Amino acid sequence: MESPVSGIVPAQPAVELHDVARHFGRFAALRGITADFAAGRLHVLLGENGAGKSTLLRVMAGLLAPTRGTVRVLGATTQREVATRFGYMGHAPLLYDELSAMENLAYFASLYGIHDDLRCAEAIRTVGLDPKLERRVGQYSQGMRQRISLARAIVHQPELLFLDEPFSNVDVGSARQMTTLLADMRDAGTTIFVVTHQAALMESVADECMVLEAGRMVAREKGIPERMLSPYAMEARA
Numbered sequence: 001m002e003s004p005v006s007g008i009v010p011a012q013p014a015v016e017l018h019d020v021a022r023h024f025g026r027f028a029a030l031r032g033i034t035a036d037f038a039a040g041r042l043h044v045l046l047g048e049n050g051a052g053k054s055t056l057l058r059v060m061a062g063l064l065a066p067t068r069g070t071v072r073v074l075g076a077t078t079q080r081e082v083a084t085r086f087g088y089m090g091h092a093p094l095l096y097d098e099l100s101a102m103e104n105l106a107y108f109a110s111l112y113g114i115h116d117d118l119r120c121a122e123a124i125r126t127v128g129l130d131p132k133l134e135r136r137v138g139q140y141s142q143g144m145r146q147r148i149s150l151a152r153a154i155v156h157q158p159e160l161l162f163l164d165e166p167f168s169n170v171d172v173g174s175a176r177q178m179t180t181l182l183a184d185m186r187d188a189g190t191t192i193f194v195v196t197h198q199a200a201l202m203e204s205v206a207d208e209c210m211v212l213e214a215g216r217m218v219a220r221e222k223g224i225p226e227r228m229l230s231p232y233a234m235e236a237r238a
Helices: 053-060 079-085 101-110 117-126 142-154 172-187 231-237
Strands: 015-024 027-037 042-046 068-073 086-089 160-164 191-195 208-213 216-222
Touching: 015 053, 027 053, 027 068, 027 216, 042 053, 042 172, 053 068, 053 160, 053 191, 068 079, 079 086, 086 142, 101 117, 101 142, 117 142, 142 160, 142 172, 160 172, 172 191
Parallel strands: 042 191, 042 208, 086 160, 160 191
Antiparallel strands: 015 027, 015 068, 208 216
């Protein structure tokens, strides 16, 4: 709809949630969340363990159906319609341990109809690793596996990116490189959602944060407020 004042058509939100709830038996993991998220922004989801962050991310990515409510992603009411336009990185790395990084990336790229070793190699370099490393991924450190998992999620250059604890078991220096990459992607127009307990790693790049508590959205603020920074996160800023 055009603005009656300026005549400018507002950009469509990347993700729209209306009264979204998700129950597991009698347990309510999400309780009536309504929110719109602007495109081309870096959104951080914060909260204690069990607050519903990962559940919300999975619902937005279409990996879980809401028990109640509606979800619209990139203008579509069914995520399957736009699945090739977003990337997802969950707790599990979703890698084949017996394959090298390049072999993994070539396989996942092929699922998007991409058969381009140069693009796969560039995705690996982008996350700070060497595409010529022939070692099997099963022999990688956990931090290296996290970075290859991120490369897997971005190899098809998605418009929308969902990341669940991407800095888990990654050293602070590598995590900062990853946040720089995410900021660059956001600046290029990618919409990014990050679930993390390490809020300070995102402090300098986050456009906004959404705080969940017991399945409810209890706060939504520009950037990341000081009160949300953990002692570890404060140390990471030093």
